[in-house]
Amino acid sequence: MDFELTQEQIMMQKMARDFAEREIVPAARDNDRNERFPSDIVKKMAPLGFLGGPIPEKYGGPGFDYVSYAVVTEEIGRACSSVRTVLSVHVSLAGLTILRWGNEEQKTGYLPDMCAGKKLGCFGLTEPDAGSDPASMSTTAVRDGSDWVLNGAKMWISNAGVADVAVVFAQTDRSLAHRGIAAFIVDGDSPGYSTRDIHNKLGLRSSNTGEIIMEDCRVPDRNRLGEVGEGFKIAMSALDHGRFSVAAGCVGIAQACVDASVKYARERKQFGREIGTFQLVQELISEMVVDTEAARLLVYRAGHLKNKGVRCTREVCIAKYFASEAANRAAYNAIQVHGGYGYSDEYPVERYFRDARVATLYEGTSQIQKLIIGSYALGLKAFT
Ligand code: FAD
Secondary structure: OOOOOOHHHHHHHHHHHHHHHHHHHHHHHHHHHHOOOOHHHHHHHOOOOOOOOOOOHHHOOOOOOHHHHHHHHHHHHHHOHHHHHHHHHHHHHHHHHHHHHOOHHHHHHHHHHHHOOOOOEEEEOOEOOEOOOHHHOOOEEEEEOOEEEEEEEEEEEEOOOOOOEEEEEEEOOHHHHHHHEEEEEEEOOOOOEEEEEOOOOOOOOOOOEEEEEEEEEEEEHHHEEOOOOOHHHHHHHHHHHHHHHHHHHHHHHHHHHHHHHHHHHHHOEEOOEEHHHOHHHHHHHHHHHHHHHHHHHHHHHHHHHHHOOOOOHHHHHHHHHHHHHHHHHHHHHHHHHHHHHHHOOOOOHHHHHHHHHHHHOOOOOHHHHHHHHHHHHHOOOOOO
8 A cells, every 4th residue: 555646646736736826825715705706717727737637638638647636636625615616527527427428529529628628517417306316307308300308407506607518417208217317418508508697605605506497408419428318327427526526625625724723823822822832722733634634545545446447436425425524624623723813704714614514515415425335334225
């Protein structure tokens, strides 16, 4: 077992840290306050390969190994979870899904533009009445000649209002339940396709979240991803990538909490000494450190398995569950270390606290992760 990063991975980590410190951190508070989508920052990530991640050079990506991808995602998440969410959805949920399930025409047609930042991706699975149970979706796809006609709405979709391309799921035959679902690549300018932004979120305020509305939305059959009936499998394989990326981003939040708390505890004085000298403050920080490092190792393990091409749903769920809960604990402790100052956006920890919250919800709540982990342990399925 090798716990060291390679020289190349260390270089990527440094490149991502430098970029994040230079471009993301200075803008994070203002973008958060104003709910401003960071399109300038997203564009600047393309030449660094961040918008392609593990997508191979053949399709315009840099072909990062999965540990490198995690390291970069952690650094972006350490700076701003809104930017990290844009990245995770674009690369892991949209790009890697097209890479895994697309035919050659689809891969060459979409991936180079996505890696170059010319097209931004989103992923539409959740619906107003189908969240943890996506198989109960009500969006329909009906074949009409060489097209499909999609009707329905997708809810809480990251990047919805700014994306050029959406990977969307729809039911083709309700009697087949999850075996009737199909996946489609839908262009943002397709007839019948529209979006509506959701405002005033608790966190991720500079990421775009919205609804996708499809009213007789026409999608050519050549944009069907995989076979009819494979949609549910495609969605679950996408979430294996997405959850990995969320977990890495949460390690970044937790690390940011450690860094901010250490700095503050060394500077802030009460009772005539630095608060960092008090054992109870050290306890808050050491809890964060342990959580952060444990979460990071779980993410690296999942990345290592992904590099070997091994299916690792269980390990990804463990990493996502632990890292997202750990980021929340760390953000809670970080505010405690900062006292009253942690309660305003003069310091970044209140943003970390708000941004961490969604990580135990999206891409499967913590309860859903536990049910998957439990199913593996017991050999008994909690749901179909
Ligand atoms: P529900 O499914 O209604 O769950 C409510 C509660 O019930 C939760 O606590 C849940 O854990 C619990 N629960 C449900 N079923 C069970 C069970 N069987 N056992 C125990 N507890 C259970 N979706 C996308 O498709 N694409 C995106 O890009 C995307 N981005 C998002 C961005 C944001 C900011 C947010 C908030 C959400 C996003 N989502 C996205 C949606 C997200 O994945 C869902 O919110 C999530 O899957 C939970 O679904 P729900 O909100 O409908 O909650």
